Amino acid sequence: MNTAPSHEVLSAPLVVEFPFTRSLGPVQSAFLTGLRERTVLGVRASDGRTLVPPTEYDPVTAEEIRDLVEVGQAGTVTTWCWNGSPRRGQPLRHPFAWVLVRLDGADTALLHALDAPDGPDSVRTGMRVRIRWAEERGGAITDIACFEPDREGGTRPPARPAPHTGEFTDPVTGIVAHARLDYTYTPGRAQTRYLEALAEHRTMGERCPRCRKVYVPPRGACPTCGVPTREQVEVGPAGTVTTFCVVNIKAKGLDIEVPYVYAHIALDGAGLALHGRIGGIPYDQVRMGLRVEPVWTGSGRYPDHYRPTGEPDAPYQTYKELL
Amino acid sequence: MTSREARSVAVVAVAQTDHVRAADGLSEVEMLLPVLRDVLGRTGLSAGEIDFTCSGSSDYLAGRPFSFTMALDGVGAWPPISESHVEMDGAFAVYEAWVKILTGEADTALVYAYGKSSAGDLPEVLTRQLDPYYLAPLWPDSVALAALQARALIDAGGTDERELAQVAARSRRAARDNPHARLRGSPDAGTLLESDYLARPLRRHDLPPVTDGAAAVVLAAGEVAHRLTGPDRRPAWIRGMDHRVEPHGLGLRDLTDSPSTRLSAAHAGLFDEGAPPCEVAELHAPFTAQEVILRKALRLGEETVVNPSGGPLAANPVMAAGLLRIGEAAARIGRGECRRAVAHATSGPCLQQNLVAVLEADGPAEGGESA
Structure with missing residues (x-):
């Protein structure tokens, strides 16, 4: 079904990392600051229940709730499961049980890890x-390292937890939540063909069978007609600057002197412009219609930039539909 | 909301990929495009003739920002189309499209969903949907949370490990008749129970297979639905549809029950007085214990066949697996194999949010607009 030569599909590791900075509401702030001070706070809901971990709003009525109480530091497991192979970021590095724990004085349960050195047979609901x-x-919630079996017993505080102001010196007002996810990126058939041709210093587009437009870079489908694009078309190597901008801000990790020009370039035979950096000419002499060609440097798999060919400028009529 | 006094809307075409562990030779749009061609081909419509297009997907699955805009390349969005997207399962996109048609703003809708879970580590990726203050910093994976729910149900006397193994075996054996499914066939429950725990009380068979895949349906109103369905098929009329959400705090919920499913079902007309029982239920229960919870919430009895397609235990393309439940139920009505079916879709950990749709073979009379 595929008219193009088959290639092994490219893949590459892709790491997505993002620190989210999040502000806290007054109840969350009191709870997390309390953990720092080895104090566990709950909030009283409108139906009289004590919620731990506490919420800013009543889960039933959606009212703001602010009546804080201090609950116990021991509690009862309401459900559990065994985690034999802890993952990155989880509370313990050795096998442990995930547990929901209802702390003494609370009516709801908190999720955390239970360090159970005697293994899964030592864990049960109700322990x-x-x-x-x-x-x-x-x-942070990780101020609780984990839970551990409470072998002492008989240390239950009074059933009704004591009110707490929630006031601490130097309260925590925000958290930074780090996240990292590891992927294997695969660009698919069309982009694999495109990238492999580029590494051989050829620019390959794909023609739509319906509207005949040549897409560069190709993505395997014509976004106008919604049909697969399979016919391979070599375009360029030269092309025309259709529009451009002058970049005056140095990007992090990018070793290019500013100012430089970033341009839309319609390669000869392409049905739309791609973008690239213009070099080999002072930034203030770049213009619409400038004829350029790609420059590969070293062992690069894609053009480093485009430079003037020295041809006369292309007339506006020849590229106005590609702007 | 029910469609009783409003326009009648039907699912008129269904298509899906053959679901695989890793479609790593294909980009998302390359995976999706044949499904879009297939579903539109069944109606004879082009993308430009569809009044409204709505999709469901998540950038987190493949780690590609704005992946849904890239997927639109497969639709053909020029001249500009009326389009929307939900960062949820495609079943929730069906809900949006259904409402759009009920309001009279559209007569036809294309709904599609896709997921390439293979690009990342799915249980880890799904931790990022959790409460960022109290849960996400602990990185509790989706399997662990499902295992907590299963344990709660077992301890409450709601099921046992043998019943869970029976759910797994029944689902994957049913999938023998489903050429699109990823796992087709299973040892019997007794053999399954001999395997080691993966996350006690769950074993490997209690988990859905990590799956890449896509699905699409076309919805249409009244007379248009009859016209688009073709002579050898019948429209699957949406009798009602609703979705409800529960608190995100796992410890705030009774994990052994699904009140949001029950309420959605009531609003969708499942329990209507005098309504005949559903012959088929397609339930989005990725983990075995969740099927037990849903059966109870939906009051399903012996007369209802659950997940004859194999369900998500046989193929679980995340973001499309709920849409597939609607699609499978509709296809069964479309082929004349049943007259009333219930489809369910879920989102979030431990059945946090649930959608229920009731589908029926009996719709408005030919040429009529309402039932």
């Missing part, structure tokens, strides 16, 4: 556990 605090605490 008593207590908080093991992290040695370094900064106001």
Whole structure:
């Protein structure tokens, strides 16, 4: 079904990392600051339940809720499962149980890890556990290092938790949540063909069978007609600057002197312009209609930039539909 | 909301990929495009003749920002089309399209969804949908959360490991008749129970297979639906549809029950007095214990065949798996194999949000606009 020569599809590791900076509401702030101070706070809901971890709004009525109470640091497992192969970022590095724990004085349960050195056979719903605090605490759910079995027993505080102001010195007002996800990126058939041709210093587009437009770079489908594009068409190597801008801000990690020109370039035979950097000419002499060609440097798999060919400028009529 | 006094809307065409572990030779649009061609081909419509297009997908699956705009290349969006997207399962895009048609703003809608889970580590990716303050920093993976739910159900006497193994075996054996499914066939429950735990109380068979795939449906109103369905098929009329959400805090919920499913089903007309029982239920229960919870919430009895397609335990293309439930139920009505079916889709951890659609073979009379 594929008219193009078959290639092994390219793939490459792709890491997506993002630190989210999040502000806290007053209840979340009191709760997380409390953890830093080895104090566990809940919030009283409108139906009288004590919610731990606490929410800013009532889960039933959506009212703001602010009545904080201090609950116990031991509690009861309401459900659990065994995690034999901990993943990156999880609370413990050795096998542990995930648990939902209802702390003494709370009516809802908190998710965390249970360090159970005696293995899964030592864990059961209803077992008593207590908080093991992290040695370094900064106001985050991870200030609880994990839970551990509570072998002492009989340390239950009064059933009704005591009111708490929620006031601490130097309260935590925000958290930075780091996230990292690892992917294997595969560009698919069309872009693999395009990238492999580029590495051989050829620019290959794909022609739509319906509207005959040649897409560069190709993505395997004509976005206008919604049909597959399979006919391979070599375009360029030279092309015409259809429009451009002068970049005056140095991008992080990019070793290019500013100012430089970034342009839309319609390669000869292409049905739309691609973009690239213009070099080999002072930035203030770049113009619409300038004829350019790609420059490969070293072992680069794609053009480093485009430079003037020295041909006369292309007349506006020849590229006005490609702007 | 029910469609009783409003326009009648039907699913008139369904298409899906053959679901695979990793479609790593294809970009998302390359994976999706044949499904779009297929579903439109069944109606004889071109993309430009569709009044409204709505899709469901998530950039987090493949780690590609704005992947849904790239997927639009497969639709043919010029001249500009009326289009929308949900960062949810495609079943929720069906809901949006259904409402759009009910309001009279559209007579036809194309709904599609796709997911390439193979690009990342799915259980880890799904941790990023959790509460960022109390849950996400602990990186609790989707399998662990499902296992907590299964344990809660077992401890409450709602199921046991043998029943869960039976759900797995029944689903994958049913998928023998589904050429699109990824897992087709299973050892019996007794053999499954001999395997080691993966996340006690769950074993490998309690989990859905990581799957790449896509699905699409076309919806149409009243007379148009009759016209587009063709002579050898019948429209699957959406009798009602609703979706409801529960609190995100896992410890705030009773994990052994699904009140949001029950309420959605009531609003969708599943429990209507005098309504005949559903012959088929397509349930979006990626983990075995979730099927047990959903059966109870939907009050399904012996007369209802659950997941004859194999369900998400046989193929689970995330973001399309819920849409597939609507598609599979509609296709069964379309082929004349049943007259009333219920489709369910879920989103979030431990059945947090649930959508229920009731589909029926009996719609408005030919030429009529309402039932």
